[in-house]
Amino acid sequence: MSTETQKPREFTGRHMLISIIAFFAVVIGVNATMATLARKSWTGLVVENTYVASQQFNEEARKGRAQAALGWTGKLTIASGDVRYSLVDSQGKPVPLHGVRMLFRHPAYEAEDEALTLAAASGDSPVNTREFAARHAPKDGVWIVEIDADAGLTSPFRDIRRIMIVKGALQ
Template identity: 40%
Template sequence: MMARMTPDGRRVVKPFTGWHMTLILVAGFTVIIAVNVLMATFAVDTFGGIVVENSYVASQKFNGWLDEARREKALGWKLAVARRSDGRLAVTLTGAPADARLEAEARHPLGRLPDVPMAFARDADGLYVSDAVLPEGRWTLRLRVDDKGQLWRTERTVL
């Protein structure tokens, strides 16, 4: 029941009708639908793309990937990445032979920026320094070290 006052001070009570309930339901569902559309828009706009092209094929290769990971771990190589003031990356690689070749691909986590392929050259201090400048922001760096056929791969987040 709804009450209101008349100009002469009398209280007038109006009954709660079906129209009132209809307005409440429509307003409530409008809010729910608007929030769902907003959240779905955010989800679609921030999804970077396909995780794997074909999940069945990926599942068939999974055990092979695990074997590769065990072989790579047995090498005992370790890696640390730092961003230099000039925007290039400096990588410290320990345990690997001095003539190992290092290359990487920087991927933007949300896929909004194109991938950045990177090659590395060893400097006088023994650090591997990238040839390309990595734009500011968060990147996933997929590194690959190759020493005469021995491969070692890892991923690092660069901020």
């Protein structure tokens, strides 16, 4: 009869090194994955001072209700490197504008924000301008567009939209 006894396997320094490397590889892999997902999907709003923004909320809400009562609708078109904006009243008649400013805000990256001042579109008289335009081609992706249209009111008509640009055109 032969009795062979197997020698128990030892846990060596090499095994410990492999265990530590595997542990940190998993931790770093999970962190990298979560950071990538967060960067691609975060659409939060950035304000410089949340306390000040909260104090101004009621006044901004009042202005929004007053503007909504006008029944005006803005028309925004983006295609072929052209950005155009116009306003119509509740009966569908054009609202004369004196100036239009836009801010294209990227939802996650302030560095990509772009301000734009539109000029009267060709064919409109300077006194009674109905449409404003500018040459601008925003990058493809999601944008928040803040439009301030001067229609002769005490404060500009504000139109804020979340838009998607695909192949240089508004979707």
